Amino acid sequence: MAGKVDPARLVAYDVLRAVHAQDAYANLALPALLRERSVTGRDAALATELVGGTLRGLGTYDAVLAAVVDRPPDDEVRDALRLGVHQLLATRVPSHAAVATTVDLVRRRVGHRPSGFVNAVLRKVGAHDLDGWLRRVAPDPDADPVGHAAVVHSHPRWVVERLAEALGERGDELDALLAADNDRPAVTLVARPGLSDVAELPGTPSISPLGVVLEGGDPGEVAAVREGRAGVQDAGSQLVALALARTEVEGPDRAWLDLCAGPGGKAALLGALASQCGARLVAAERQPHRARLVARAVGTTAGVVTADGARPPWAAGRFDRVLVDAPCTGLGALRRRPEARWRRTPDDLSALVPLQRALLESALDSTRPGGVVAYATCSPVVEETAGVVREVLAGRDDVDLADAVPLVPEAVDAAGVHLPGTVQLWPHRHGTDAMFLAVLRRL
Structure with a gap:
């Protein structure tokens, strides 16, 4: 007979399985499951910590598991082990309770056969604390600094490399940035x-x-x-919207556009800011179900259209201010979406970067002379940020790069290092997502 498993751990395990087996997003799957099972209070808080902590620490925990098992476990068992390792190495849950509850969880969700294996593995893991394991499994920091950082801070190696490149001359902040990615977001x-x-x-x-x-x-x-x-919105996203509203435009200022509005957070703020200026926002979103989310978010402050921003239905030069919050790898929001680091690959850039360029080109074409475009990504990766802007600027003689730094006076030391005049926010420096911002003016 399987032992009784508390509702918090059942929810946490089921969310982890949904993330890994169904490509679910934890920030959507977890609240839905908590509501569905009426899990509230301390149990809901525990489930939230277990899901977020396990996803953030996945790389480290897998390295520890690889050191104590001689064969890769099945996926269902692996997620239970990860949950158990997180409790053993990163929470105040007593070791015996972390082991026993995980064994009971496996019996309940997977079956009796692997329970002995799980018990033995977790007892081996419990023989050392997190620092002790890191000394055993992390590469030598002098011989392989990137590999060391990847294991210690639980990031894929390629992500560490891209973030180090994004920091540029501030590469000594890499450990602080990676650590900030693992902080629970406010x-x-x-x-x-x-x-x-x-x-x-x-x-x-x-x-x-x-x-x-x-x-x-x-x-x-x-x-x-x-x-x-x-609404609920990261402060970095708020500053991007404010920067666009603060930019001076020549001539009329009545028509604003959010080119990639889903799910609607920035559009709701921009719509309110536009109304304060006597302007009207159009919020465009390509996917109908996301367009419905945008409509719900903006209320009466904006008009919502279902349209592909790269192939817009409106006339060229229609708008005075345009925001392009481009689809990106999301590597600037790893605090809030920890699974993104494991889901994204370098190959994603080959599809995203051309789309980002196309959207920025479309935004510029949609803007009248004298108007402005704010290009933003929730990623600091150079290919998605300065690289996109530099390439678009090189192909046009009707666009100038404005200095965005004075438009975000609240963020100290936020100047982009890869393209002067741009802004790069950082979680370890500003307490925000790693938002990138460039402001371009139609001449």
């Missing part, structure tokens, strides 16, 4: 101008003048959030 709220005021939001001030850091609790319980007058 929940940041945004007050949408004209609809709410930052003073009515509970929490401490964030780097964004429109935001606060929620110190605890469910953001859905905040009245302004529940009523759609405020």
